[in-house]
Amino acid sequence: MTGRDPHPTAAPATAVVVGGGLAGVTSALRLADAGLDVTLLEGRPRLGGLAFSFRRGDLWVDNGQHVYLRCCTAYRWFLDRIEGTRLAPLQDRLDVPVLDVGRPGGPRLGRLRRTGLPVPLHLAQGLAGYPHLSLAEKAGVARAALALGRLDPADPALDTIDFATWLRRNGQSRRAVEALWDLVGVATLNARAPQASMALAAKVFRTGLLSDPGAADIGWAGVPLGELHDTLARKALESAGVSIGLRSKVSSLTRAEGGGWTVGTDGGPLRADTVVLAVPQGQAHDLLPAGAIDNPGRLLELTDSPILNVHVVYDRTVLRRPFFAAIGSPVQWVFDRTESSGLQGGGQYLAVSQSAVQDEIDLPVAELRARYLPELERLLPAARGAGIRDFFVTRERTATFSPAPGVGRLRPGPGTRAPGIHLAGAWTATGWPATMEGAVRSGFAAADAALHALGRPHRHPLQEAA
DSSP, X not given: OOSOXXXXXXXXXXXXXXXXXXXXXXXXXXXXXXXXXXXXXXXXSXXXXXXXXXXXXXXXXXXXXXXXXXXXXXXXXXXHHTTOGGGSOBOSSOEEEEEEOOSTTOOEEEEEEOOSSOTTGGGHHHHHTOTTSOHHHHHHHHHHHHHHHTOOTTOGGGGGSBHHHHHHHTTOOHHHIIIIIHHHHHHHHSSOGGGSBHHHHHHHHHHXXXXXXXXXXXXXXXXXXXXXXXXXXXXXXXHTTOEEEETOOEEEEEEOTTSSEEEEETTOOEEESEEEEOSOHHHHHHHSOTTSSSOTHHHHHOOEEEEEEEEEEESSOOOOSSEEEEESSSOXXXXXXXXXXXXXXSOEEEEEEEESOTTTTTOOHHHHHHHXXXXXXXXXXXXXXXXEEEEEEEEEEEEEEOOOTTGGGGOOOSBXXXXXXXXXXXXXXXXXXXXXXXXXXXXXXXXXXXXXXXXXXXXXXXXXXX
16 A cells, blocks of 8 residues: 555644655655655755765766665565665575685685575575585584574574674584675674674574575665665655655754644754654764653664775676675675666776775775775686776765674664654664665654554554555
8 A cells, every 4th residue: 555544533643754764764655644744854965865876977876785685575665665666676586696716726606596495495405506615514504594593583682692602602614604604694784793793693594594485585776776765765755745855954852832842943943743753873862852762872872884885987897797795805795887877888887895894994095996906806807907997985984883792772662752752763673784674664663653652543564565
């Protein structure tokens, strides 16, 4: 269902959503669909939060490479709601090329693939043929996967230990961690195993690998992210009747006479029966009224983890796959962004996505160029001797919250003690790491909480889609 609730039982209520990322857009759409009069305020001149695009000469550039999985049902709902599903297709079946350039015998290509068999047999053939692990390591991985299947990611005890500790206890070699567990975990958690909460790791691997045969099939935008998260999102919001205020800074939330809240903005005050704060945790801390949540200082303990993207435009085609992952190299994941960028005049545009790079995020571009161009030549023989038409870097120093052990106790739910104020954002208690899926789910939760508090009937969107 994408229209307004056909059975409203109360007079129109007003809502203000602060923040135009995926969480805020989702909240605004859900509230508008339920019949509320919604205003969405965003300080930037665009929607999309940290999943956005910009122009660099004739190129459309995504600030970072974002992917999703078939198990990301909330983000898939979002794509459908903004009529963008066809622009971000999924693989028919999981197939990840993994190139190892660290082995003594020279580079070797392997693949992580699934079949159509039931869980967990869907991965058995792919694991058996994966050349980057020994027979004993493959058997150990299978045993660890079965052990993961018996865990409950919501168990608070799992949040007290790190993923690496659990992997050691379950017999995983250093090679298995590099060639499999961290290969997936770094990209999804934005942390290596020693720095990752076991609870979040369990959520990622159980949901992605052990919930459904197709759960880990990968999808990504075939167009600039801005076309999805800004252009189409704005169109959907406007069609739903949402008023959008870009370049709108929110400075305060104060109780209004007669109930509700006054939202202080640089364009004047707005009154709202309900408010959703869909902003980073630091901004939420500054805007929340005193007493709205227990121990608000915990929001400031939610530290950030960076993501670096290295962009290279070659004068010829050097990669004939849509993407690949690397081991034995500083390079993590490489994506072909040629078509989506609108590159003209031939050549190829590659984006190198580097997660959990605290030691590199502030390095000068020249140093990153000297580090990554030779690595790409080592991984891609066709890049040797190719001309470099452009080289640049995008940095997101606050890309995600750090998923360290103990992070669960720092993540608040959508409700607050201030009646009518609700929280959204991938950093809230979604049960997921900081992903597009987590952001959309947080938008669902905040809208649900707001509608419940207003006594408005509503149906959860994933129940509607079932």
